[in-house]
Amino acid sequence: MARVRVQAEAFDLAAEVAALTAGRTDIGGIGCFVGTVRDTAGGRPIASMTLEHYPGMTERALAAIAAEAERRWNLLGCTVIHRHGRLVPGEDIVLVLAAASHRAAALDATGFLIDWLKTRAPFWKKEEFTGGEAHWVDAREEDEAAASRWE
Amino acid sequence: MEPGTIRLLYFAWLRERAGRGAEEVALPEGIATVAALVAWLRGRDERLDAAFANPRLVRVAVNQEFAGPQAPIHAGDEVAFFPPVTGG
Numbered sequence: 001m002a003r004v005r006v007q008a009e010a011f012d013l014a015a016e017v018a019a020l021t022a023g024r025t026d027i028g029g030i031g032c033f034v035g036t037v038r039d040t041a042g043g044r045p046i047a048s049m050t051l052e053h054y055p056g057m058t059e060r061a062l063a064a065i066a067a068e069a070e071r072r073w074n075l076l077g078c079t080v081i082h083r084h085g086r087l088v089p090g091e092d093i094v095l096v097l098a099a100a101s102h103r104a105a106a107l108d109a110t111g112f113l114i115d116w117l118k119t120r121a122p123f124w125k126k127e128e129f130t131g132g133e134a135h136w137v138d139a140r141e142e143d144e145a146a147a148s149r150w151e
Numbered sequence: 152m153e154p155g156t157i158r159l160l161y162f163a164w165l166r167e168r169a170g171r172g173a174e175e176v177a178l179p180e181g182i183a184t185v186a187a188l189v190a191w192l193r194g195r196d197e198r199l200d201a202a203f204a205n206p207r208l209v210r211v212a213v214n215q216e217f218a219g220p221q222a223p224i225h226a227g228d229e230v231a232f233f234p235p236v237t238g239g
């Protein structure tokens with residue numbers, strides 16, 4: 001059963017890996033992706049990124065994506081944590097962990113999880129530039145293409 | 152929720168343009184699909200009309216599942232409108 005959380009607080013990568021592997025000796029590898037706030041957007045410095053989400057649907061969508069990854073790659077465990085609220089450059093946004101018997105499944109499942117999350121979980125990013133001006137981030141066609149390779 | 156009503160949610164720039172994040176409305180007679188609901192909402196006021204001006208940029212969820220224009224709408228449903236998602 002995947003562990004899925006949506007929270008404002010920061011997460012601790014080491015603690016999450018420890019929780020995923022506690023008491024287990026059957027895991028052969030853990031794939032990991034951490035998404036972080038970049039300090040520029042389109043070459044302009046940003047002061048912050050604010051993530052809005054749809055409480056209720058977000059948790060359902062993340063659980064469905066995680067369940068699909070567990071099914072496709074026979075994962076031995078899976079963690080998805082996504083933050084919301086106002087974040088500043090350098091802060092973590094999202095954590096994906098996928099544990100499997102062998103590395104190929106762990107790494108592929110990690111790629112799948114972040115690609116599908118980006119196009120299927122109801123989050124929206126608003127970037128605030130250092131001058132105070134703000135804009136909603138547009139969806140990228142590359143993200144759709146990345147997600148579609150798992151269809 | 153009152154009988155015969157639907158709950159509407161708006162997120163991100165759709166929320167800002169619509170000037171509201173959530174509301175309950177009586178489901179109008181004859182409105183049975185997402186597309187019909189959007190057309191009716193656009194006629195309610197100028198801000199909603201502006202929010203839905205470019206339908207290509209509007210995604211819809213009915214009861215927290217993605218839904219297309221022909222998806223059915225019933226009293227008691229939660230219908231959310233938002234731009235393409237940008238998480239991760």
